Amino acid sequence: MAELVLMKGNEAIAEAAIRAGCRHYFGYPITPQTEIAAYMAKKMPKIGGVFLQAESEVASINMVYGAAATGCRVMTSSSSPGISLKAEGLSYIAGSDVPALVVNVQRGGPGLGGIQPSQSDYFQATKGGGHGDYRMIVLAPASVQEMASLTIKGFNLADKYRMTSMILADGTIGQMMEPISFEDAEIEKYEKPWALTGHENKRKHNIVNSLYLQPDALEKTNFERYERYKVVEENEPMWEEYMMEDAEICVVAFGIASRVAKNAVVAARAEGIKVGLIRPITLWPFPTKALRAAAVKCKAFVSVELNMGQMIEDVRLATECKRPVTLCNRAGGMIPSPDQVLESIRAAQKGE
Amino acid sequence: MAATSILLAGFGGQGVLFAGKFLAYKGLSQGKQLSWLPSYGPEMRGGTANCSVILSDTPVGSPIITEPDVLVAMNLPSLQKFVNSVVPGGKIILDSTLIDAKVERDDIEVFYVPATQLAKDAGFATLSNMILTGKVLKEIDIVSYEGNKETLESFIPAKKAGLIDMNLKALQIGYEL
Structure with a gap:
């Protein structure tokens, strides 16, 4: 049995992300998820990773989009109003079929709302949030242990299906401490032949893009994407x-x-x-x-x-x-x- | 199959969260299931702060305490806010230096601990929280008093290790009341 440690839910997400191989974090502070960014700011420089506090939520989600296009494990985190600001980027990421992990530690809304725990972003997370036909895998932890295990699972699923995994938590689970262990962290690795890693004149260049001006071509991407979603619906409910x-x-x-x-x-x-x-x-x-x-x-x-x-x-x-x-x-x-x-x-x- | 819920409440800066953290690590070191839940937000900056700790032999359900077994009140507003929520047969441990009031309920046990005064007298004015926590350890059965030093060492950063002895003394003052 691995050693039990006491951690806040938010810290557990950050530690689990690092263990899952995430070396790129882009965020913008907001209560009640700030411990994720704080943990990343402390740890990332020590392990050769990137912690970057962007100038806004919009900037941070687009940094995630860019990094994801290179095939690396990347994440951002925010809380309800911040996720609304990221919605455009979430749609672009979905339209480009790149994997990413996004954390929403929810607070009361609508509007600026409050900072106490809430689950009022359920619609936003499960029914879209951004524009266009798309889905995100939405994981709802109920303990600090699951904040960690579902973060790792989220990265795995994102890579497997080339889509965004969202951790939909709330202020309580984010702020509370419980004993957790990282013993069963199973990191899956997936080939990413689509990633923009430099073709070195050895292969045709890859394109990551969500703009399709020909409607028949755009329709085709939608139908193909929903075939993939069907597999997720069949295999991944928990x-x-x-x-x-x-x-x-x-x-x-x-x-x-x-x-x-x-x-x-x-x-x-x-x-x-x-x-x-x-x-x-x-x-x-x-x-x-x-x-x-x-x-x-x-x-x-x-x-x-x-x-x-x-x-x-x-x-x-x-x-x-x-x-x-x-x-x-x-x-x-x-x-x-x-x-x-x-x-x-x-x-x-x-x-x- | 026991569980004890402890609600600690006071002004921001009185060490409510730290005391709760100590109890949580105490539970961890003694193999208990537990949860630690702080109030968070603007009240952390000078207003009231509180912290819910549940120590249990079985998995903790909701970490939110609506009816504490033990209330630790470090100021009057906290006492007034939570006095009626304490479960019948429960306990209130209050800082009687700062709270000039008597608890009217007769279905609970109340301990009036002049913690702020005791802390001043002992030369560590900021450790009234740990004196009250010492009293908590005396009054609960779910964890034993032994091993406080190891518990403190397990979560106090090395650069602040010099504070451990004072914390131990404060715990002892409260425990021996």
Whole structure:
């Protein structure tokens, strides 16, 4: 067993990224993710890497785009308003099919909002954010250990499918400390024949670009890209099931909300309510199969979210509206208490 | 299968986060599951700061403490904010040098520790946080008192190692009250 260390969630992301071979970090400070940049600023110069605080979020995401085009592992991190500023670059990266890792440690919105934890960028992360038809692999850690393991996984998946992986965390997981180990860090390596590394007159030059003025050519890139997305949807959904074996009520929650929900599930079980939890770990691809299977045996679903109800739409789609789905939520930086979730579970049990 | 939730609260600068960090590392060194969650944001710059530490024999669910087993209050606003959230049968450890108030509840145990005064008398005015933490160690069962030196050494950077002895003394003052 590898040694356990105490780390903040944000620091765990940074350390894991370095272990995954990331040597290029471009960012711009914003609460509550600043520890990622601080850690990178301290470590990167010592290991021959690049830490660069850009003049803006727009600049930093375009630096990521440029570095990604050379095939190196590269990342940026920000929090909600900063991610909105990066949206154009995210779309360009998707349109150019280069891999990158982007971290969003969410805070309350919309607008400048607040700095307390939130999950209100679910739509932005899973449904686009930038313009055009594209997807990002969206990973939702619920512990400091997962901040590390999903960062490594995110780099692997990004390289494998030539797309952006986004870590969709929140202020709580970013700021909290838990014991973690880096023992199971599995770094996958992928050939990158498309990368701009200099052709040395030995091969045809590569082009990384998202501009296609001929609509038929542009359409072709879209269809090809969605063939790749289909493989991701088939192979990469990740989720955790908790006390689901005999569950009649299914709570669905990710990230920090799932931690609160787990407490509530335990409390409800103590009252004799047969309830379980499905925790999506990938928000895109959404664990549709797990939800669909649960809809066969559960009579009701409760979606617990730190927003006004965003993932609930995917829960309804995945369960094909076969069962009622209710929302248990807080917003703006507030977090539901286990008691609030318990109340929602009781109501679902009574068919309310 | 025990778990103890400790909420430490005070002004920014009183060492609330450090005390919480010590308890978290204490848990780590004794093989406990744990979480450490700071309040963050503008309140860190002079306003109220607080820190939630959960030490447990089983995996920690939510790291957010709504009903602490132990409240450490280092100023009056913190006491007023959290006094009613302490679980019945729980404990409050407060700095009675800075808090000139009595706790009205009779379903909890309250320890009035003149920590700021004790720290001044001992010659390390800034370590009232660790005196209170010494008292916390006395009042909880989930971790034992032994091994404080090793715990401090495990997270205090080498260039500040000179402060370890003072911290140990402060812990001892609180523990022996």
